Amino acid sequence: MKAVISSIVVAIILALIFSLPVLAQESGTITITMTGANDISISLDKTAWPLGNVTLNTDYYTSPPIEWCTLTVEGNCNVNTFIVGEDAEWVDNPSDYKWTLSNTGGNGEHIYGLWFRISGDTTRGPLSDGYVPITKTQSEFWPYSGGSGSSLAPGDTKQFGLKLLTPTSFYGGRQMQAHITISAVIA
């Protein structure tokens, strides 16, 4: 009887010796790596463009047209930047009336166009004049596919301007408000 108990104890010890390393591998630990030193930040020196009264089917440019706003990278990591627009809404009743933002930068009835141009970018965009449509789908601001530029480093700046193309027809006497979001992600 003593031999039986001894045998089982020895067997369990041997089995555990061989299985423990394997078990240890199976119960791996989660690793969360947060590069705490990386702090992302960009700033814009202008955020409003009070246009006043506008007429239909007309282009409006910021003043100055291209160096109107300066984007500055303020964090400590290189960034890629993007831009996205929204429909313009009637301030008094946003759900009741809007101008739809065009997918191409063009206009139509209650459809308006928004464009941006970055200083120094003279050939970018569908018309090769530097102006790029802002749509409701997030797209590259800087750098961009096919361009020679690289991601922006801390302290780098980019100047840009905006262009608004009003609809071919719209309801008058209503104050409209648009939103453009410029975003950044670590490169």
Added chain:
Amino acid sequence: MVGRIKLAGLIAALLFILLPSCTLAQDSRFSVSPAEVYIDNLPLGEATEFELTIQNKEEPAHNFTIATFQPSKEERWEGRAEFPDNSWIRFSCPEIEVAAKSEVNITVTVTVPREQKWAGGDWEIWLGVTDESSDLLAVRLYVRLLVSTEPAVGTGTNAGLIAAIVLGIVLLGCGGYYYFRRKAKPQ
């Protein structure tokens, strides 16, 4: 001349539009850290947490929203696939006000369902922190979240291992028993 004045009056009456609103522009300077988070070897079915810090660098308080964003393939880092389901990521506060020149921490919880099809995943998703400004231009900062789940060997290997251990114990026990029994037998 009279005809020209009439026409100008008609246009002004029909197209009295302001864009954007006349509210005063508010500066927006904030940062988010860390700019990238790696979660490696995340076990299926287990929740893991980390914190994002939003720092409002301006004098007035600002409202921020936090939401997930699926980047396109071109914007994801090499080897990273689209994160399968945004609902696996939860924020302690999807909307928060940050007082002037202060910071807050947001807890982000990531849980991947306990289904073998999600094992061995290497995914990327962005967490966007947006300054909810009423101005035309707003800033959004993204945090890159890179999640890798535990390898696919999971439960099958554990079951096999347990069976092997049991079998090993039985075999070693039997072997030991017969060894001691034979040894104990008188010659």
